[in-house]
Amino acid sequence: MTEGRLIAGHAATVFIGQIAVMGFGVTDTLVAGRASPEALAALSVGSSIYITVFVALMGVLQALLPILSEHVGANRQHAIGHCFEQGLYICGLLSLLGALLLCNPLAILVWTEVPESLQTVVQDYLFILSWALAPALLFRMFSTLNQSLGHPRVVTLIQVISLAVKIPLSIALALGWGDQVGMGLLGCAWATLWVNLAMLLSMVGLLAWAPMYRALRIGMPWRRPDWSTIRPMLAMGLPNGLALLVEVSSFAFMALFIARMGHLPLAAHQIASNVATLLYMVPLSLSIAISARVSYWIGAEQEHQALAVQQLGIRMVAFGALALALLVWFCQDALVGLYTQQSQVLAMGSRLLGWLALFHLGDAMQALGMFLLRCRKVTLAPLLIYALMLWGLGLGAGQWLAYHGTPWTDPMNDPVAFWVSSSVALALTSITFLWLLQRVTLPKLHR
Numbered sequence: 001m002t003e004g005r006l007i008a009g010h011a012a013t014v015f016i017g018q019i020a021v022m023g024f025g026v027t028d029t030l031v032a033g034r035a036s037p038e039a040l041a042a043l044s045v046g047s048s049i050y051i052t053v054f055v056a057l058m059g060v061l062q063a064l065l066p067i068l069s070e071h072v073g074a075n076r077q078h079a080i081g082h083c084f085e086q087g088l089y090i091c092g093l094l095s096l097l098g099a100l101l102l103c104n105p106l107a108i109l110v111w112t113e114v115p116e117s118l119q120t121v122v123q124d125y126l127f128i129l130s131w132a133l134a135p136a137l138l139f140r141m142f143s144t145l146n147q148s149l150g151h152p153r154v155v156t157l158i159q160v161i162s163l164a165v166k167i168p169l170s171i172a173l174a175l176g177w178g179d180q181v182g183m184g185l186l187g188c189a190w191a192t193l194w195v196n197l198a199m200l201l202s203m204v205g206l207l208a209w210a211p212m213y214r215a216l217r218i219g220m221p222w223r224r225p226d227w228s229t230i231r232p233m234l235a236m237g238l239p240n241g242l243a244l245l246v247e248v249s250s251f252a253f254m255a256l257f258i259a260r261m262g263h264l265p266l267a268a269h270q271i272a273s274n275v276a277t278l279l280y281m282v283p284l285s286l287s288i289a290i291s292a293r294v295s296y297w298i299g300a301e302q303e304h305q306a307l308a309v310q311q312l313g314i315r316m317v318a319f320g321a322l323a324l325a326l327l328v329w330f331c332q333d334a335l336v337g338l339y340t341q342q343s344q345v346l347a348m349g350s351r352l353l354g355w356l357a358l359f360h361l362g363d364a365m366q367a368l369g370m371f372l373l374r375c376r377k378v379t380l381a382p383l384l385i386y387a388l389m390l391w392g393l394g395l396g397a398g399q400w401l402a403y404h405g406t407p408w409t410d411p412m413n414d415p416v417a418f419w420v421s422s423s424v425a426l427a428l429t430s431i432t433f434l435w436l437l438q439r440v441t442l443p444k445l446h447r
Contacts, residue, residue, distance in 0.1 A: 003309050007289045007316065010152060015285035017143070017156035020163040022278055024195070027167050028188040029274050031174045033267075033339060039185045041263045042118045044270035046125040046185070048252035049108065052245065053101050054133065057094040058140050059244030061087060063237035065288070066295040066375045068148035073299025081216035084145055086229045090237070091141055095134035102130035112256035121185055128189035135200035142203040147292055151212065158202050166195045239379035243370070243386050250390035250425075254418045257399055261415065264344050269415045271339045272352035276359060279324050283317050283364035290316070291371040298375065307441060310372055314434070321364035325357040332356075348415070355419040362426030369433025376440050385432050394418075394425030 025047065032039040064087050071079045105126050109119045143155045172180075173187030183190070207213050251273065258269045290313030297306035328335065332353035336346050370382055398418035 003293060004312060004316070007286070007293060007309070007313065010147075010150065010289035010292070011285040013152045013156050014147065014288050015281055017152065017159040018281040018285055019278070020156070020159035022281055023163040024166055024192060025277065026274060027163075027170050028185075028192075029270060029339065031170050031188055032185055035174060035182070035184050037263045037267055037342075038118070039121075040270055041259070041266045042121045042125065042185050043188070044255045044266050044273075045109070045114055045118060045259055046122045046129075048255040049105055049122075049126060050102065050129050052249045052252040053098045054136060055248040056241050056245035057098050057133075057137060058241075060094060060234070060237035060241035061091060061137065061141055062144065062244075063233050063240055063374070063379075064141065064144050065148055065292060066298075066377075067233065067236070068145060069292045069295035070299030072148055072150070073296035074301075077215050078217065080145075080148070081218045082223065082226070083229060083233070084141070084216070084218055085223055086226055087141055087233060088138075089225050090230065090233060091137050092134075095137050098133045098137075099130040102126045102133065108256070112253070112259065114256060114259045118259070125185055125189050128186065128193055132189075132193040132196040135196040139196070139199045139203050142207070147288055148295075149212075150292070154206065154210075158199055162195050162199050165198070166191055169194065236374065236377065236379055239383045240374060243379065243383040246383065246386040246390055250386075250395045250422070253395055254398065254415075254422065257395075257402070258415045258418065260403075264342075265348060265415045267342075267345050268348035268352055269418075271336055271345070271349045272356055272415075272419070274339070275328070275335055275353060276356055276363070279328070279356075279360050280363055280367070282320050282324060283367045286313065286317050286320065287368045287371040290368065291375050294372065294375045306375075310437075310441065313368060313372070317364055317368045321361050324364075325360050328353055328360065329357040351416055352419055355416060355423055359419060359423040359426060362423060362428075362430045365430035366426055366433055369430060369437055372437050373433060373440070376437070378436070378440055381436060382433065385429060385436075389425045389429045389432070390422070392425075393428070394422040397421040397425075 028043055028047070029040065032043040064083065067083055068080055071083065103126070105123060106119070109122060114122065139158075143152070146152050146155045169191040170188045171177075172182075173191050174182050174184055175187070176182030207218055255266065255269055255273065259266050290309065293309045294306045294313070297303070297309060332350045333346075335353060336349035339349070373379070373382055395418070398421035401421060402414065402417035
């Protein structure tokens with residue numbers, strides 16, 4: 001099988017699983033939208049905070065992917081199981097830290113001037129999700145293990161089944177059934193918690209009894225923390241986690257700043273951000289598959305093959321991003337219509353999706369650049385670039401345009417200001433990442 005087909009097959013399987021997981025958010029958005037505009041607005045704020053915490057912590061754990069993939073390429077079975085076990089210690093500590101943050105969001109809500117009418121329900125929503133964080137992170141580690149092994153299908157199957165359970169459960173708990181009164185947005189949170197616990201139990205059962213994991217000898221016997229293994233994981237993982245924190249927080253704080261504008265702009269932004277997240281699953285899935293193969297060939301000490309896969313991956317992601325951007329551009333009204341029929345939200349959401357086409361092009365290429373740089377053990381530079389571009393230019397300029405204007409223009413008081421500045425910031429970030437990747441790998445071409 002050629003590398004292109006191998007990557008496409010791996011990415012397609014990961015994509016289905018990622019779409020199933022994103023289906024959790026889509027389900028909650030649709031259900032909350034049917035409940036009330038206030039519930040949709042509270043979901044936008046609450047999910048932004050949760051995703052910020054989850055993705056940042058997940059970013060630390062993502063350092064396992066290139067490490068495990070290199071061990072697979074070098075056929076070091078014992079090292080794969082050992083690294084996974086040591087990663088569990090990191091995951092446990094991160095889960096505790098994240099849960100504490102989710103249980104205490106009031107300072108962020110006050111600082112970003114989220115309306116008081118939304119603060120109580122957002123706090124209750126995040127408290128429930130604080131219990132779902134550890135199962136979600138642990139299952140993400142299990143997913144990373146399977147991606148490095150080149151066997152993502154079992155994870156995808158679990159994710160698809162979980163979505164099939166999540167949809168009716170969210171509807172029943174949030175909107176009610178029979179004589180049972182619905183819990184609104186909190187019903188969506190409870191459904192997420194129960195589904196994540198079920199996914200965690202399936203992971204434990206597979207690791208304990210599935211034949212495909214026996215050679216890794218995970219937990220046979222269980223090993224104490226090994227700092228010689230944990231230290232390089234953290235050396236890669238912490239900058240990567242901070243970089244993803246900058247990336248996702250710049251996106252999440254858009255929702256928090258837009259919350260000042262009222263329920264309608266926030267609802268339109270929630271729809272646009274949901275579509276953006278769904279689109280992102282395509283380059284994310286490809287980036288996971290591509291980086292796994294690049295790290296595999298690095299571990300096998302086949303540098304020229306790793307570089308060939310890297311160039312192939314760049315072409316694949318660029319073509320896919322362009323196709324999706326054109327699709328969004330021509331179908332913006334129809335896409336927003338899937339979420340709402342309110343005329344004001346529909347009009348505002350359609351404007352945001354027009355900018356989303358440009359936003360996605362930069363988002364796709366910077367995602368691949370980030371993954372490939374991590375394969376090359378480059379994590380600090382992306383963190384600095386993210387902070388400058390996404391916080392400074394994207395979020396900072398968007399906030400200034402929206403509320404202060406320029407010497408030549410009045411304040412926009414419109415969420416589109418944030419999407420314009422973020423689109424430009426992502427485009428510059430992707431260009432910088434690809435330039436840096438070329439500088440890192442160019443000397444290897446002449447060896």
